[in-house]
Amino acid sequence: MPALPLDEAGKYVAGAYLVFLALVLVYVAIMAAKLQRIDRELRSLATLAEGRGADAQGEGER
């Protein structure tokens, strides 16, 4: 098959690179969502630890 002219080939080349970029971006978005979940979990654990610290202090004062 003869080589495609540049204007037609350009669409396919751009398409291939954009598909790859889209896949990487989707992966990064999933990783960002995971990171947000870890961050939320960490904050709830920090609140739990602070609450327990306050309870222990209250019991100590009594």
Add this chain to the structure above:
Amino acid sequence: MRGLRTLSIATVAAIVAGVALVFFYAPLDADQGFIQKIFYLHVPLGIVALAGFMVAAVHAIRHLRSGDPIHDARSYVSIHISVIFGVAVLATGSIWARASWGKWWVWDEPTLVSFLIVFLLYATYYPLRYAIEDRDRQARYASVFAIMAGAFVPLNFLAVRLAESLLHPRVFATAEGGMPGPMWLTFLVSLAGIALLWLTLVRFELAAKDASAQLARLRRALEAPARAAPARRDLARSGAR
């Protein structure tokens, strides 16, 4: 997370350099013209995906030998990222096929079909793994699968090289002179960029898994005394009475 920042910077630098070389340095292919630029993305993705499956097999062997769950995690993440790269190989290959041959897929071409078989084989890794509830058995069976499938990868590669190609170009053939120097350099930089991307994504995924596991441990440690404390207080009160 150690070294992940440096690795990420090196990955971005290599990919940017690779793309710059592809579009501003590598000469146009005499046969395929501009469409051949897909080769600098498609072939490194294919090589890295297959190499990643082999890396997973090596980690699986280490897991079976040592029983250390870290090797199972590395094997799992290697397969996970390689499957994602496999999706990119199939997508970019189909686009190349459409532009070059006028068809999105050719079923009688051994290179395409054999890669699809390998990809589908690894796609069954997830249902197999998560069909087993016991964590130890799950890890052991997944390791056995990774080794068996990993052994299939080089055999498959050899079979494809030995098979008569109908349409798919043999990009590393030397019989007709092979690639000129600038194309080789561009290809090698692109390959380095994609390999670094694979490594970075594996390290990120492992770091995220490790952070989740540490958080779960911390939650168990924090919640266990909290659950035990009221029981201890009740016990103390009933003892005082």
